[in-house]
Amino acid sequence: MSLQQLKTIRSLVRNSINEPVQKNFTDPELNAIISLCQNDVIRRLLRVNTVWFASRTQLTGSAPINGARTFTLPSTCGEIVSVVTAAGVSVTIKPLSEIGLLTSDTMHTPSASNPYGVHIENYLYIYPSSISTIYIHFIRKAVELTEETDTTIIPFQFIDILVAAAVAECAPKAGLDVAQMEKKYDEKFTELELRKRRDVDEEESISGERQ
Numbered sequence: 001m002s003l004q005q006l007k008t009i010r011s012l013v014r015n016s017i018n019e020p021v022q023k024n025f026t027d028p029e030l031n032a033i034i035s036l037c038q039n040d041v042i043r044r045l046l047r048v049n050t051v052w053f054a055s056r057t058q059l060t061g062s063a064p065i066n067g068a069r070t071f072t073l074p075s076t077c078g079e080i081v082s083v084v085t086a087a088g089v090s091v092t093i094k095p096l097s098e099i100g101l102l103t104s105d106t107m108h109t110p111s112a113s114n115p116y117g118v119h120i121e122n123y124l125y126i127y128p129s130s131i132s133t134i135y136i137h138f139i140r141k142a143v144e145l146t147e148e149t150d151t152t153i154i155p156f157q158f159i160d161i162l163v164a165a166a167v168a169e170c171a172p173k174a175g176l177d178v179a180q181m182e183k184k185y186d187e188k189f190t191e192l193e194l195r196k197r198r199d200v201d202e203e204e205s206i207s208g209e210r211q
Contacts (some may be wrong), residue, residue, distance in 0.1 A: 005151055006147065010031065012159070016167045021101045024173055026172070033169050035144050037162060038152050042142050048083065051189075053140045054081070054138075056137050056138075057135070057136060068118075068126055069129050077122075077138045085133070089115060091131075091134065092114075092115070095118075096118060115127060118174045158187070165179050
């Protein structure tokens with residue numbers, strides 16, 4: 001059983017709202033609530049520590065077109081942090097307004113030692129086309145959860161926060177104390193922030209002792 005799978009999360013939510021089987025809430029309805037709630041949970045977790053959603057992957061480009069190679073980004077790719085070539089050279093991501101300069105202005109001619117990239121929708125266009133492999137570091141984004149085995153990107157240790165968020169959203173229809181459920185959800189983040197502050201203080205204390 002994976003705590004990050006939709007069917008498990010939904011079961012945990014059902015138990016928390018005292019509805020173990022479909023009655024006031026259908027499975028598709030709870031799926032939609034969980035899917036929406038994960039966006040708020042991720043947004044708030046990112047404020048505490050972006051590392052929980054950091055990822056790195058290798059991408060191989062398609063055949064060259066108009067001086068560039070096209071790289072399809074992962075569906076969970078949100079904010080791109082950095083892009084490097086297989087040789088370890090950083091790729092400068094240019095704004096869309098400068099795409100014409102990369103192909104027509106010799107002052108901006110890209111090279112293997114000075115590569116450029118343009119991000120359009122779910123694709124990266126990398127110049128020059130001789131670059132066929134890149135590594136990207138990015139912050140993941142949520143994807144809709146609809147199938148039983150769909151998995152949230154929220155780390156398993158924070159699934160209880162997602163459950164709390166969904167329960168708070170279900171509270172009015174489930175006949176639960178809305179204010180109390182929202183408070184329980186908010187307190188999850190207060191605990192995380194306090195824990196992080198304590199960890200930082202401990203690290204600074206250890207660092208001070210070593211000096």
